[in-house]
Amino acid sequence: MPIMRGRVAFIFDEINFDVDQIVGVKNIKITDVAELAQLAMHSYDPDFAKSVRPGDLLVGADNFGYGHPHYPPMKAMRHLGIAGVIAESFSPGYWRGEVSMGFPQVSCPGILGFVRRWDEIEVDWTAGVVRNHSQGTEIPYEPLPQADAEMIEAGGLVPFLKRQAAQQREQKDHAHVSGL
Known part of the structure; x- marks a missing residue:
């Protein structure tokens, strides 16, 4: 931050x-x-x-x-x-x-x-x-607890959750492509 x-x-x-x-x-x-x-x-x-x-x-x-x-x-x-x-x-x-x-x-x-x-x-x-x-x-x-620091850095809970969801989708997509 x-x-x-x-x-x-x-x-x-x-x-x-x-x-x-x-x-x-x-x-x-x-x-x-x-x-x-x-x-x-x-x-x-x-x-x-x-x-x-x-x-x-x-x-x-x-x-x-x-x-x-x-x-x-x-x-x-x-x-x-x-x-x-x-x-x-x-x-x-x-x-x-x-x-x-x-x-x-x-x-x-x-x-x-x-x-x-x-x-x-x-x-x-x-x-x-x-x-x-x-x-x-x-x-x-x-x-600060790590999750709190990440939430503040993201701009709040909603942007934090959106960021996490995007990262999870990216990891899932990467795992799917790697598994082909």
Whole structure:
């Protein structure tokens, strides 16, 4: 996977952060992603939507994504250009849902003490580290399970399954031709 590099757009230091709070629970049923994006983070930083740029990242505490794994809040974040989330740890339901959408998640114990808001950071998938270019430091992260890494690289569950099906057809066709 290519290196993921961006600024720390926001740090959620609350343990068990429920991502519904990103757009506000009262707005969770809104289906227009552009409208959700404008509401995103309003209770944390009213200028958030104007401040972020494509490639920026979110940082979270332990069990980030706790609660019901609703998709609208993170759809709004992706619409604003957020490229991924790095957290101390993740709620399993949230993790599975976002990985199946192809949205990079990085479990990195110690990340809260490693970054400040707007630091320039990168995830080096090959080296297995998060680098903080603003501070000149790096910290290792927990490797992604292979299937999750492949799913993120493919762009989500559907493209991942299509890729696997194509590979299986190719192997079957090759075996059929070789057996003639």
